[in-house]
Amino acid sequence: MHPAFSVIVFTVSSGIGYGMLFWLAINATLGNLSILAVRVWPADLWFGLVAFGIAFIAIVAGLLSSTFHLGHPERAWRAFSQWRSSWLSREGVASVLTFVPTGLFAIGWIFLGDSSGWWLAAGIVGAACCLATVYCTAMIYGSLRPIKAWNLSDVPMVYLALSLASGAVWLGPIARIFAIPFGWSDLFVPVALALAAVLKWRYWARIDAIHRGDGTGRMPTRGSAIGLPESKSVQPLDPPHTQQNYLMKEMGFAVARRHATKLRRLSLLLLFALPALAWLLALFLAPLLQIVVLAIGALAMTIGLPIERWLFFAEAKHTVMLYYRGSELG
Amino acid sequence: MTSLPTAPSTKRLGLVIDLDICVGCHACAVACKEWNSGGHAGPLTDFAPYGADPDGVWFNRVHSFEVTDGYNDTNTVHFPRSCLHCETPACVTVCPTGASFKRAEDGIVLVAEDLCIGCKLCSWACPYGAREYDANEGVMKKCTLCVDRIYNENLDAAERVPACVSCCPVSARHFGDLGDDKSDISRLVAARGGVDLMPELGYKPINQYLPPRPRRNRGGETGAGDSLADIAPPDAGGSTLHPFLRWVDRVLSD
Numbered sequence: 001m002h003p004a005f006s007v008i009v010f011t012v013s014s015g016i017g018y019g020m021l022f023w024l025a026i027n028a029t030l031g032n033l034s035i036l037a038v039r040v041w042p043a044d045l046w047f048g049l050v051a052f053g054i055a056f057i058a059i060v061a062g063l064l065s066s067t068f069h070l071g072h073p074e075r076a077w078r079a080f081s082q083w084r085s086s087w088l089s090r091e092g093v094a095s096v097l098t099f100v101p102t103g104l105f106a107i108g109w110i111f112l113g114d115s116s117g118w119w120l121a122a123g124i125v126g127a128a129c130c131l132a133t134v135y136c137t138a139m140i141y142g143s144l145r146p147i148k149a150w151n152l153s154d155v156p157m158v159y160l161a162l163s164l165a166s167g168a169v170w171l172g173p174i175a176r177i178f179a180i181p182f183g184w185s186d187l188f189v190p191v192a193l194a195l196a197a198v199l200k201w202r203y204w205a206r207i208d209a210i211h212r213g214d215g216t217g218r219m220p221t222r223g224s225a226i227g228l229p230e231s232k233s234v235q236p237l238d239p240p241h242t243q244q245n246y247l248m249k250e251m252g253f254a255v256a257r258r259h260a261t262k263l264r265r266l267s268l269l270l271l272f273a274l275p276a277l278a279w280l281l282a283l284f285l286a287p288l289l290q291i292v293v294l295a296i297g298a299l300a301m302t303i304g305l306p307i308e309r310w311l312f313f314a315e316a317k318h319t320v321m322l323y324y325r326g327s328e329l330g
Numbered sequence: 331m332t333s334l335p336t337a338p339s340t341k342r343l344g345l346v347i348d349l350d351i352c353v354g355c356h357a358c359a360v361a362c363k364e365w366n367s368g369g370h371a372g373p374l375t376d377f378a379p380y381g382a383d384p385d386g387v388w389f390n391r392v393h394s395f396e397v398t399d400g401y402n403d404t405n406t407v408h409f410p411r412s413c414l415h416c417e418t419p420a421c422v423t424v425c426p427t428g429a430s431f432k433r434a435e436d437g438i439v440l441v442a443e444d445l446c447i448g449c450k451l452c453s454w455a456c457p458y459g460a461r462e463y464d465a466n467e468g469v470m471k472k473c474t475l476c477v478d479r480i481y482n483e484n485l486d487a488a489e490r491v492p493a494c495v496s497c498c499p500v501s502a503r504h505f506g507d508l509g510d511d512k513s514d515i516s517r518l519v520a521a522r523g524g525v526d527l528m529p530e531l532g533y534k535p536i537n538q539y540l541p542p543r544p545r546r547n548r549g550g551e552t553g554a555g556d557s558l559a560d561i562a563p564p565d566a567g568g569s570t571l572h573p574f575l576r577w578v579d580r581v582l583s584d
Contacts, residue, residue, distance in 0.1 A: 001454070071448020071468025078447060079426035082332045088451055089426035145420060145531050146457035220457065220528040226395060226409045227349065227525040227539035233398040237406060240359070240391035243383050247459045250450065319528060320459030323393050323411060 001147065002253040003313035006068035011137055012166075012305040014062030014095070015159065018130035019167020020055035021102050025123035027171075027185050028105075028115040040183040043108070043115035047178035051171060052106040063095055087143050091136035098133050102126035134163045141312075148219060149207040149316040158203050161196035162271070162305065168192045169275045169301045173294035176287060189279050197272040200308070204264060207315060225322040236325040251318035263311050270304025332425040334418065335434035342437040342509035343475060344415050344536035345495065346519055350543045351502035354394050354408030358494035358503060362390040362412070362473070365493035369478045371443070375466035387462045389413065389473040390494055403545060410503070412494070413460035413473035414527065414535030415439050421452040421461060421472075429470075437509070437536055438477055443469045457531050480505070508536050 031041035067073040080096070082089040101122040108119025115123065138159035141150040168189045175182055213219075222234040244252075278297025282290040366389060367374045376386035390412040398404045415432075419439050422430045429445035430452055432438070441452075441461075446469040453461040453470060461472045476492035479485060489496060495505045506515035518524070524538035550556035571579065 069449070071450075071463070071465070071470075072446065075427065075445070075447045078428065078445060079449070082426050082428050085333045085423040086426045086451075088424065088449065092426065140424075140451065143420075143424070144455055145533075146455065218530040220530050222395070224528050224530060225458075226393075226407065227527050227541055228397060228407070229541075231399060234407075235396045235398075236393065237396045238354075238394035240356075240393050240411075241388075243385060245385055245391075246387070246462045246465075247453070250453065250463070251459070318454070319457040319531070323409075323459065 001313045001316045001318060002250050003310045004069045006065045008306050008309045008313075010062045010066035011159070012062070012302075012309055013058045013065065014137070015134060015163035015305070016166045016170055016302070017055040017058030017062065018098070018134050019163040019165070020051060020058070020170055021098075021105075021167070022127045022130045022164060023167050023171050023188065024051060024055070024109075025102075025105060025120075025127035026188070027182065028109070028120055028123055030183070030185050032116045032120060040181050040185060041115075042180070043110075043113045044178055044180060045110060045113065047175065047180050048106070048110040050178070051174050052110060054170070054174070055167075056102075056106070059095070087136055087139040091133065091140060094129065094133040094136045098126060098129035101129055130163075131160060134160050146319040147316050148210050150312075152203070152206060154199065154203040154206055158196070158199045161192065161199045162308070165189075165192040165196040165271075165275075166301050166305060169279075169294075169298050172279070172282075173291050173298055176282075176291045176294060179287070186279075190276055193272050193276050193279075197268070200268075200271070211317070220319050220322060222322050225319065236323070239324060247320050248324060251320050252324065253314055255314065257314050260311060260315055263307055267304045267308040267311065270300045271308060274300035274304075332422050332428055332430055334422065334432055337434065338432075338437065339435050340509045341435065341507055342415075342417070342536045343480070343506070344437070344508045344538070345412070345475075345492065346504040346506075346508075346515045346524060346538045346540060347410055348502040348504070348522070348540040349407055349409060350522075350540060351500050352392075352408040352410060353500055353502075354392055354406075355499065356392045357497050357499055358410055359388060359390040359392050361493040361497035363388055365476065365479070366474070369474065369476070371441075371471050371474055374471065375464050377465070387464045387471050389460075389462070389471070391459075397542075403547065405542060405545060407542060409539075410494070411458065411460075412537075413439060413475075414458060414533070414537040415473075415475060417534035417536060419533060420455040424451050424455040426451070438475045439472070440474055440477065441470055441472055443467070443471070446470055457528050457533065458535075508538065 027041040031039060067076050070076060079089055079092045083093045105119055105123035105126050109115045135156050138156035142152065142155035145151050172189055223230055223232050226234060228234060275297040278293045281293050285293060363374055366372055374387040378384050379386065390410060393409045393411060395407045395409060396404060397407045415437055419432055422432050422439060426449065427445050427447050429442045431440060433440065448463065448468040448470065450463055450470065453463060461470050464471050479492060480490050482490060491505045495503045504515045504518060507513045508516055510516060519538045522540040524540050526535050527539060546552050548556065555561060
């Protein structure tokens with residue numbers, strides 16, 4: 001599948017924003033629990049302004065970016081209408097609804113210095129909305145049966161885990177800039193990173209199995225694509241057109257597939273190894289150096305995510321390519 | 331509304347394409363392009379049609395395949411590919427705007443182009459590549475089953491079939507109601523063992539493809555004799571003689 005730049009920016013950027021909002025609500029909940037000896041994650045004005053600001057900017061930038069690949073962006077409002085059947089429409093509706101509770105939570109935190117009571121309740125509802133929105137985003141891809149590498153339950157899990165991991169990795173350096181006490185909630189970072197790494201690794205193992213042909217379930221073949229029995233060997237002879245058409249450009253993208261192994265290693269390094277190492281180093285460093293090291297970790301993750309997303313598209317094969325030469329689905 | 335019709339009619343208009351007969355002449359693809367450039371879906375934009383890298387929107391594409399079934403049995407199969415007007419078309423349900431819809435009254439899958447935002451998700455959801463994006467108009471386009479012909483009372487009754495069907499020079503394409511068991515094309519499908527494409531995905535295509543008939547390679551497979559030796563005159567060239575005796579015969583005859 002062709003990796004459209006605007007779609008990569010959309011899922012990466014909004015994923016980071018939703019992840020940050022999720023952890024702000026979870027951390028505020030912890031901060032309000034009296035079982036903790038130290039009062040953590042207070043509703044600090046400047047921290048709130050920067051953290052919520054970055055989260056909302058990331059989300060809005062992502063959503064706007066997604067409209068850039070539309071043929072008619074001015075009609076984008078129509079996409080809110082078909083939530084009964086369409087995951088893309090559900091994503092649009094969920095993203096707008098999410099602004100209500102998370103916006104209230106931000107107002108309480110920033111302007112009233114209050115992240116407890118009803119403001120916290122709004123934050124918790126908002127955290128659930130964030131997860132729902134990221135889930136809808138992932139299901140736009142996960143629901144497509146012609147693309148075996150996407151039509152997997154692993155896809156929404158990976159999207160959710162990467163959103164949470166990137167949100168946690170981003171909050172770390174920001175909290176330290178404003179000297180926010182975070183107690184043991186700092187452990188969320190390595191836990192989220194490990195979870196995302198395991199899920200992504202499992203996803204790659206699963207699509208490798210599918211592309212080797214030992215995936216689960218029956219896969220369409222060239223034979224079944226033209227209605228002939230399995231016993232026949234079918235090879236493309238003459239294509240319908242001499243040059244590439246829309247289908248081949250959109251579904252037949254194979255550039256990054258050739259470099260898949262290298263890009264997987266690079267994204268493992270940037271997405272998981274470097275942010276985890278930064279977190280570990282920060283345990284032993286002075287506050288100022290902590291900020292620097294964690295910011296480098298967040299930067300690595302932010303570079304790694306588009307590479308991972310690029311691969312997610314480039315490694316996915318569409319059944320329509322069975323009709324064309326040199327593009328077995330297997 | 332991109333939810334599928336809750337109470338669809340039993341009428342299921344569609345095409346039956348005979349892969350045994352199709353000669354791969356591309357006339358259906360050209361006639362489709364010609365009609366639909368001026369129909370509901372028109373224009374079907376072309377990009378650099380006379381340039382080095384021509385591209386354009388077509389609803390119908392004819393692929394040719396080499397089909398091998400063991401030793402000495404290789405066929406060329408010409409395969410016209412177009413929208414199958416599926417019973418459960420995911421291209422419709424993924425549409426976020428309501429531009430894509432499946433008609434309750436006859437099952438035709440259409441795009442209302444003035445509602446389409448051009449997100450291309452429907453083309454990802456179609457396993458058969460039936461939908462093509464028109465980059466010039468910023469909307470998705472697809473086969474309409476010539477909905478502007480088949481009900482058009484301004485045309486002669488004989489012309490009220492899809493353009494691809496009316497032009498096929500070998501009658502490899504048939505149009506009709508596949509929801510009616512007694513219709514001509516339903517009986518044709520039953521008689522010839524018509525098949526769904528990619529049944530693994532469960533889209534339940536309405537259009538059916540008739541597989542090539544078993545190839546008849548030798549005389550015996552047609553009911554004629556296996557070999558001409560059976561009908562050759564008994565003294566034809568002394569063919570029943572041992573080769574040595576044939577040589578002796580030839581030497582002595584000189």
